[in-house]
Amino acid sequence: MNSDTLIPLVGVVTDIRQDTPDVKTFRVVAPNGGKVFEHMPGQCAMLSVPGVGEGMFSITSSPTNTEFMEFSIKKCGCLTDWLHSMETGQMVTVRGPYGNHFPVESELKNKNLLFIAGGIGLAPLRSVINYVRDKRSDYGDVQVVYGSRSMDDLVDYREIVEEWTNAERFQVNLTIDRPQDGWEGHVGFVPDYVRELAPSTDKTVLVCGPPIMIKFTLKALKELGFTETQVYTTMELRMKCGVGKCGRCNIGDKYVCKDGPVFRFDQLDRLPDEY
Amino acid sequence: MLKISLDRLDDFFARVASEQSLYMPVDREDGQAEFRKWTEGSKLSQRLNTVRSAKDFFFPQTENLVDFKIQGKNIEVLDTREECEDFAVFGVRACDARSFSILDKVFLCEPVDSYYKNRREHGVIISLSCTRPAETCFCTVFGIDPVEPEGDISCSTDGKSMFFKVNTPKGEEFVKKFADVFEDGDPAQLEKMKEFSRNVFKKLPLANLSTDSFGGDKMMKLFNSPKWAELSEACIGCGTCTFICPTCQCYDIRDFKTNDGVKRFRCWDSCMYSEFTKMAHGNPRVSQLERFRQRFMHKLVYFPSNNDGEFGCVGCGRCLTKCPSSINIVKVMKALEVEE
Numbered sequence: 001m002n003s004d005t006l007i008p009l010v011g012v013v014t015d016i017r018q019d020t021p022d023v024k025t026f027r028v029v030a031p032n033g034g035k036v037f038e039h040m041p042g043q044c045a046m047l048s049v050p051g052v053g054e055g056m057f058s059i060t061s062s063p064t065n066t067e068f069m070e071f072s073i074k075k076c077g078c079l080t081d082w083l084h085s086m087e088t089g090q091m092v093t094v095r096g097p098y099g100n101h102f103p104v105e106s107e108l109k110n111k112n113l114l115f116i117a118g119g120i121g122l123a124p125l126r127s128v129i130n131y132v133r134d135k136r137s138d139y140g141d142v143q144v145v146y147g148s149r150s151m152d153d154l155v156d157y158r159e160i161v162e163e164w165t166n167a168e169r170f171q172v173n174l175t176i177d178r179p180q181d182g183w184e185g186h187v188g189f190v191p192d193y194v195r196e197l198a199p200s201t202d203k204t205v206l207v208c209g210p211p212i213m214i215k216f217t218l219k220a221l222k223e224l225g226f227t228e229t230q231v232y233t234t235m236e237l238r239m240k241c242g243v244g245k246c247g248r249c250n251i252g253d254k255y256v257c258k259d260g261p262v263f264r265f266d267q268l269d270r271l272p273d274e275y
Numbered sequence: 276m277l278k279i280s281l282d283r284l285d286d287f288f289a290r291v292a293s294e295q296s297l298y299m300p301v302d303r304e305d306g307q308a309e310f311r312k313w314t315e316g317s318k319l320s321q322r323l324n325t326v327r328s329a330k331d332f333f334f335p336q337t338e339n340l341v342d343f344k345i346q347g348k349n350i351e352v353l354d355t356r357e358e359c360e361d362f363a364v365f366g367v368r369a370c371d372a373r374s375f376s377i378l379d380k381v382f383l384c385e386p387v388d389s390y391y392k393n394r395r396e397h398g399v400i401i402s403l404s405c406t407r408p409a410e411t412c413f414c415t416v417f418g419i420d421p422v423e424p425e426g427d428i429s430c431s432t433d434g435k436s437m438f439f440k441v442n443t444p445k446g447e448e449f450v451k452k453f454a455d456v457f458e459d460g461d462p463a464q465l466e467k468m469k470e471f472s473r474n475v476f477k478k479l480p481l482a483n484l485s486t487d488s489f490g491g492d493k494m495m496k497l498f499n500s501p502k503w504a505e506l507s508e509a510c511i512g513c514g515t516c517t518f519i520c521p522t523c524q525c526y527d528i529r530d531f532k533t534n535d536g537v538k539r540f541r542c543w544d545s546c547m548y549s550e551f552t553k554m555a556h557g558n559p560r561v562s563q564l565e566r567f568r569q570r571f572m573h574k575l576v577y578f579p580s581n582n583d584g585e586f587g588c589v590g591c592g593r594c595l596t597k598c599p600s601s602i603n604i605v606k607v608m609k610a611l612e613v614e615e
């Protein structure tokens with residue numbers, strides 16, 4: 001019988017990094033080394049500990065990484081609590097990759113890029129950002145605006161400060177919601193910060209984060225003169241199958257697991273407001 | 276045309292059942308019909324439709340997907356799938372027969388669902404044409420011809436014999452295997468009766484229901500209709516309509532711990548349930564209104580939008596007779612149509 005996407009593969013968790021008080025990044029490799037499967041930036045995978053649960057997560061590592069896949073996971077329930085309490089060497093199951101991806105080889109190519117992320121929303125964007133860094137000459141200027149509740153809630157802080165800020169033609173703007181001892185950077189919500197920074201409208205924008213942040217960021221961008229065809233985001237709905245068959249994750253006639261998770265705002269405009 | 280005289284039909288069933296599992300509608304103790312495995316003495320129900328549809332044979336209520344063996348930190352994935360054995364389902368009505376072309380579009384498109392495909396490849400659907408429809412039947416609205424049903428083989432009777440029309444290679448193989456039980460018959464009388472039946476169908480109370488107001492291009496208008504509030508008011512979210520519906524296919528995936536590992540299975544789920552889309556940060560379908568709307572929008576708008584205009588309902592009428600609150604797809608269609 002042919003393989004079936006519902007039958008997962010196994011991976012070994014070789015590294016666990018505590019990013020924030022409730023986010024850990026897990027490195028997964030195939031039992032014989034290397035990646036469990038290939039993916040494109042923005043795609044997701046179903047990760048599971050059998051008997052505990054299965055959940056959809058963005059693959060946060062870049063496809064250009066040939067050694068492993070990474071997932072940044074927020075602790076918020078049965079499976080994610082379990083993952084947060086396990087040790088390296090633990091096997092998990094993975095299946096995928098699922099969904100479409102950011103158009104890194106078409107619409108985004110040679111463009112100036114503006115990444116806007118809030119909290120765990122950095123997860124799907126990190127894959128694109130590192131992809132762009134590794135294929136630097138294929139893209140224009142890059143600006144990253146990233147905000148969190150507090151300094152401690154900035155995911156991948158070390159990578160951002162040590163690697164992204166030093167990358168060629170990269171500008172990184174960090175912000176936190178409220179003032180905090182030891183923080184000398186910007187304070188304020190992401191949408192307001194975007195308005196303040198007033199990025200030029202020749203940029204293609206990728207925005208990910210909590211629904212409310214996305215909503216206000218889009219509003220700010222429109223005020224600055226951006227159009228909906230310039231702005232991409234990812235959607236998050238409850239998922240089980242990952243392939244448009246279990247009937248769970250649709251917005252109108254689109255299945256987020258299959259037709260998404262990446263959407264351009266003009267595409268979302270044509271869909272019912274049910275997300 | 277191949278035929279079997281009606282008084283020899285039971286012999287035919289016995290013959291088929293001696294070689295493979297045969298399922299057909301039989302009367303239950305409560306008088307309603309249900310598909311059951313043929314055993315000595317089984318009598319074909321004369322009722323029109325079964326309480327549960329024929330989808331159960333191809334997309335069962337629960338089924339095992341994969342097993343895991345767990346030892347310390349190690350996980351072993353055990354693919355327990357097996358080629359399923361040949362089986363036949365007799366007496367599938369035209370509405371249910373069409374439901375497979377809808378389910379096929381979901382489960383057989385890439386990536387193919389191997390569990391469903393396995394059963395589809397090994398199950399022969401022998402449909403049975405309808406002569407005396409119920410008032411709740413409206414299959415013709417969706418272009419289904421109840422006297423000429425789909426299926427691997429379609430059967431019709433002229434009151435004396437059962438005629439067998441072969442529609443697919445799988446059906447061909449089946450009649451070859453049991454060639455000795457068939458006679459050659461003249462279907463002239465049958466054709467006359469079919470014409471008569473077609474006229475009966477034209478006069479059904481729901482025969483003139485219109486689908487013109489529905490389809491993918493009407494998505495936003497229908498989604499935003501103010502009618503949903505009133506329509507959904509009585510729905511108690513029991514999910515009955517989704518379980519008895521031959522085309523509903525939503526499922527859940529769950530794990531079950533055994534002594535030495537874990538079994539992962541899937542089971543039917545329902546978009547009518549509040550947990551269906553619940554997430555850590557909220558639920559996009561907060562009330563029964565949104566859930567109710569989803570079920571009907573899916574059948575009348577979203578499915579056709581993705582499948583060349585084909586609707587996701589086959590007009591079997593089950594939800595008309597079984598909803599405890601007497602709401603159903605016909606009421607929804609009529610209410611939304613008025614708005615045009």
Ligand SMILES: Cc1cc2nc3c(=O)[nH]c(=O)nc-3n(C[C@H](O)[C@H](O)[C@H](O)COP(=O)(O)OP(=O)(O)OC[C@H]3O[C@@H](n4cnc5c(N)ncnc54)[C@H](O)[C@@H]3O)c2cc1C
Binds near residue numbers: 237553
């Ligand atoms: C396309 C996609 C990408 C995602 N990417 C990430 C990511 O990169 N990092 C990350 O931390 N999380 C991500 N999520 C969310 C993640 O899937 C859920 O947080 C996770 O499945 C919860 O599992 P749990 O067993 O810990 O929670 P449960 O114990 O199952 O439930 C806790 C709560 O979470 C809800 N829940 C269940 N499934 C989901 C879901 N799919 N999305 C949101 N809430 C859910 C439950 O209804 C419940 O309210 C993503 C979700 C989707 C759909």
Ligand code: SF4
Binds near residue numbers: 603
């Ligand atoms: S429409 Fe009727 S059968 Fe369906 S969930 Fe609502 S009350 Fe139950």
Ligand code: SF4
Binds near residue numbers: 516593595
């Ligand atoms: S929606 Fe109702 S009438 Fe239509 S196929 Fe399903 S159960 Fe039958």
Ligand code: FES
Binds near residue numbers: 242249257258
């Ligand atoms: S997760 Fe099953 S349809 Fe999208």
